Amino acid sequence: AQSVTQLGSHVSVSEGALVLLRCNYSSSVPPYLFWYVQYPNQGLQLLLKYTTGATLVKGINGFEAEFKKSETSFHLTKPSAHMSDAAEYFCAVSPRGGSNYKLTFGKGTLLTVNP
Amino acid sequence: AAGVIQSPRHLIKEKRETATLKCYPIPRHDTVYWYQQGPGQDPQFLISFYEKMQSDKGSIPDRFSAQQFSDYHSELNMSSLELGDSALYFCASSPGPPSYNEQFFGPGTRLTVL
Numbered sequence: 146a147q148s149v150t151q152l153g154s155h156v157s158v159s160e161g162a163l164v165l166l167r168c169n170y171s172s173s174v175p176p177y178l179f180w181y182v183q184y185p186n187q188g189l190q191l192l193l194k195y196t197t198g199a200t201l202v203k204g205i206n207g208f209e210a211e212f213k214k215s216e217t218s219f220h221l222t223k224p225s226a227h228m229s230d231a232a233e234y235f236c237a238v239s240p241r242g243g244s245n246y247k248l249t250f251g252k253g254t255l256l257t258v259n260p
Numbered sequence: 261a262a263g264v265i266q267s268p269r270h271l272i273k274e275k276r277e278t279a280t281l282k283c284y285p286i287p288r289h290d291t292v293y294w295y296q297q298g299p300g301q302d303p304q305f306l307i308s309f310y311e312k313m314q315s316d317k318g319s320i321p322d323r324f325s326a327q328q329f330s331d332y333h334s335e336l337n338m339s340s341l342e343l344g345d346s347a348l349y350f351c352a353s354s355p356g357p358p359s360y361n362e363q364f365f366g367p368g369t370r371l372t373v374l
Contacts, residue, residue: 177360181365187368188264188365188366188367188368189303189350189352189365191362191364194360196360235303239360241360245315245316245358246316246358246360247293247305247308247318248293248303248305248363249305250302250303250304251302253302
């Protein structure tokens with residue numbers, strides 16, 4: 146069974162500082178990997194995903210993530226935080242192969258951006 | 261661009277009542293997924309449909325049932341509601357058969373059981 150671990154349920158950064166949100170997965174076969182963002186009282190929006198190919202993936206709003214198989218990680222970064230980045234971020238995985246692609250989410254990391 | 265539509269957006273029910281949540285996927289999206297997000301929790305997969313057939317099932321209680329109709333909209337029926345059913349219910353859709361394609365999420369239906 147797959148699982149996702151997000152280190153840090155709450156991360157606080159200053160505006161303009163580097164954002165680093167950590168995600169590790171547990172799966173015998175590297176899964177498809179996703180980062181979603183959820184603003185208060187809203188649905189989930191896809192930031193980026195890794196399926197195959199280049200391991201450094203660029204997403205929307207200046208975010209990027211790097212798939213590291215040796216570390217079973219898919220950490221999300223942004224060089225300079227904006228106030229508008231304050232939200233909850235979920236790392237998710239979907240099994241590679243087979244016919245079912247349900248998303249398994251991590252517990253989420255709440256990002257706070259301080260002025 | 262058209263998005264996933266969910267109705268109602270908010271629903272308040274009493275214990276032991278029934279509720280029906282509706283999901284209208286993005287046009288030409290064949291696959292629908294349902295997720296449940298409890299307060300302060302991560303979304304949990306409930307069930308999915310492709311071409312009106314159930315494609316996968318997660319931790320969905322026996323009190324819940326769902327289906328996808330010929331126009332691809334989906335309904336989640338919940339009976340004998342319990343306090344613990346209070347949650348945000350998301351529907352997501354994606355094009356074609358279940359795959360790693362992006363799942364587009366709706367705004368959710370917030371169900372409160374009193």
